Amino acid sequence: MQICKVFLTHFRKILLGSLLLCLIAQTCWVAFVHHQRQLKLDSYFLERSRVATSKYDFVRKRESNQKLKLSSNTYSDWLLDEPRETTLSRENATLLMLVRNWELPEALRSMRSLEDRFNKDFHYDWTFLNDVPFDENFIEATTAMASGKTQYALIPAEDWDRSSWINETLFEETLKMMEEKNVLYGSSKSYRNMCRFNSGFFFRQKILDQYDYYFRVEPDVTYFCDFPYDPFKVMRLNNKKYGFVITMYEYEDTIPTLWEAVEEYLEETESQDVDMETNGFEFISNFDFFGKSFGVVDSNSDYNLCHFWTNFEIGDLNFFRSEKYIKFFEYLDSKGGFYYERWGDAPVHSIAVSLLLKKDEVIHFDELGYKHMPFGTCPSAHYLRLQERCLCDSNHPDNIDLNVISCLRRWWKDGSGKYFLKHNS
Template identity: 90%
Template sequence: MRSLEDRFNKDFQYDWTFLNDVPFDEEFIEATTAMASGNAQYALIPAEDWNRPSWINETLFEEALQLMEEKNILYGGSKSYRNMCRFNSGFFFRQKILDQYDYYFRVEPDVEYFCDFPYDPFKVMRQNNKKYGFVIAMYEYEDTIPSLWEAVEEYLEETKSRDADMENNAFGFISNFDFFGKSFGVLDSNSDYNLCHFWTNFEIGDLSFFRSEKYIKFFEYLDSKGGFYYERWGDAPVHSIAVSLLLKRDEIIHFDELGYKHMPFGTCPSAHYLRLQQRCLCDSNHPDNIDLNVISCLRRWWKDGSGKYFLKHDS
């Protein structure tokens, strides 16, 4: 919070909204209120939005937890992590405390911002009709989402792809396995999903998209499959697939001037003059810088999304 205030919000005084499934203690409220340059507000997530639904088969759920723990899958044995992923996929935007807002900036613990923001990203979003913004794109762990793409394909078939503008969306970003640069993607997928997703520990979005009928239909169809619990579907691939299918690709923006880190990966502006201008405390050549790493999907975004147009080629 201090990092983001120092690098960005001290100049704009946007509100902070804290959500939790248990009440915040007075010490936390006092410290965060003092840290915020804007207003700070706090809300309790309703149990029905956070807890796993009653229709989840508890036997299958416990078996899934045990199996993923045995495979050492990240957060594979965590019940609360699954609640968090489902909440961030389908319920955060329904919280009444957010009704007054048009956009959100997701802020997570243990994130550090390396550079001064050169602009107000909310203003950039509004002026350029952007609906979703990201900084890092990378591959998902397939063991956490083995049946997610199957559910997506069923959804598209059932809805006749009415909500997906396949000519103008970013479907290629999540489905293309072709060469980019001198290499293939680093991971081999067992489905037609190439596993690319936007890392959601930094995301800025238009709440009207997530509140829209087409997104809610998409989420509720996926939710009905139980994959948030029987597997370990993350909100990152769910958000990424949704925006890639349901938005136009030029409604998605890569904030490539921003630098941040969430362990174990980070990103830093590659241009020397930008790092000086924005007082960056990072090294674009550091091994933790993921942008051109083999596990990054950024080059895929440049080629198949709406990024570096000079890398596109005629079809």
């Protein structure tokens, strides 16, 4: 009897163990079958996806465009087949250069580059400004280089020299202090005259009264690509008032109290000329992080230091001639910051544009390759570079578009956004 009980006990254990093993085997088999079916399904959809994505490879030409592309026409691979504009008409505009006689070689290099890349087809006037008379050698050489008419103007002393009310003692102390701190152009008197002139007087020159638009050209700059359109025409047709190619952070040591003056202006005028619903205020005031990398911005004010690099700018002269801009500039000028500090025309223009214009009245010309030492910008769309015969590398370290010191992504986020289609022209 005892033997039977032991036998039954072992039998039950063996039976339960066998059932457990069967259950485990069955579970493993079901999982294996499911896995095999999933692999077949994944393989099926992977093949379907490969067929779909490669079906039009013979026309899509994507093998050359593996990296992220930032420029306009990003999604067009047919640029080389598009007809070029054959009927050319000029806008009421001029190419504008503030330059010294001794900068003739640099002026000619800029002229040659812009003529070859753009103006040889349009023959826009060249306007040259100087605080001293141009010499015959300068006039002769630049006239020969230009495809359009050239004209020369002497800047009146009252538009160029510092105001008589500037405290000369304080001014000299500022020069010495900024020189000791190694502030860029911190000890230069003429540079301050230039910044103030470009901020509030260039558009008042009588020689410009006849024009609606200007294209600011600096000595010794390079234009990497053929222009795909007339930017002046793009401005007019799309109701743009200001255009740029590079935006970056300003050196705060040059403008320590500029934003304070702007806030005082807004308070005193009760922001009468400012529409916070439509303007680009967030572009110059937002400090939020974005993207995979960001610049370390050391700002002691509510201004995030983003500004348009004004050595390339295309603008509507009527905006700068407007009462609201002149009122804005004259208030800032009354603070003396152009001399007691070293306020640049770039932050002044940028803050004015961001406050006084609608953000969709500002255009980023991302199809125009350009360099002003030490930074440049190069279109990153492969076929755009081919079509426009660009001589630049979009992956070069000097290409500032996505550099940590660039504000371009800030403009995409808080300005008028990123434009992926060709501008109307």
